[in-house]
Amino acid sequence: MRLTHLADYAVVILTAAAARSGGERLSASLLAAETGVPLPTAQKVLGKLATAGLLQTSRGVGGGFVLAREATTITLADIIEAVEGPIAMTQCSGSDEVSDCALDSRCRLKPHMNIVSRTVRDALAGITLEQLASERRMEIA
Numbered sequence: 001m002r003l004t005h006l007a008d009y010a011v012v013i014l015t016a017a018a019a020r021s022g023g024e025r026l027s028a029s030l031l032a033a034e035t036g037v038p039l040p041t042a043q044k045v046l047g048k049l050a051t052a053g054l055l056q057t058s059r060g061v062g063g064g065f066v067l068a069r070e071a072t073t074i075t076l077a078d079i080i081e082a083v084e085g086p087i088a089m090t091q092c093s094g095s096d097e098v099s100d101c102a103l104d105s106r107c108r109l110k111p112h113m114n115i116v117s118r119t120v121r122d123a124l125a126g127i128t129l130e131q132l133a134s135e136r137r138m139e140i141a
Contacts, residue, residue, distance in 0.1 A: 006044070006084075007079070007080050007083045009041060010049060010079050014054065014055075014129055016136065017031060017065065018067060018071040018129045018132070019134075019137050020034075024066070025063060027063075028046050028064075028065070031046070031065070045083065048082055049082050051082075054068055054069070070130075071128065072128050072129075072130045073128070074129040075129070078125075087120060087124065088113075089113055089116050
């Protein structure tokens with residue numbers, strides 16, 4: 001399984017936000033500068049995270065982004081799914097729909113791939129944003 005750059009950036013940005021967060025509103029510019037993610041990309045990622053309900057946003061003076069939930073309740077799976085969609089190891093796993101795979105109608109592996117995808121998702125769900133942020137705090141200190 002390989003994540004896209006957007007998923008990587010989402011993890012990096014949210015980890016930075018959680019490591020700083022004392023409830024302060026953080027701007028896209030600040031998070032971009034702190035993480036090295038280009039500002040347009042950071043804005044795109046922050047928008048996806050807000051749409052998924054992981055961030056709250058406010059506009060205007062004093063506006064910015066703040067975690068929508070406690071970092072202990074946001075998981076790595078939540079972050080990845082906010083950007084990538086449902087975690088699935090293959091195109092057909094996680095779906096009962098017919099895929100465009102040539103083997104779909106006679107595939108003997110398809111029923112088992114849901115188990116694999118669920119196991120991977122459960123492993124990612126076992127890692128909280130707070131765990132990632134505490135690692136970052138130790139690196140900074």
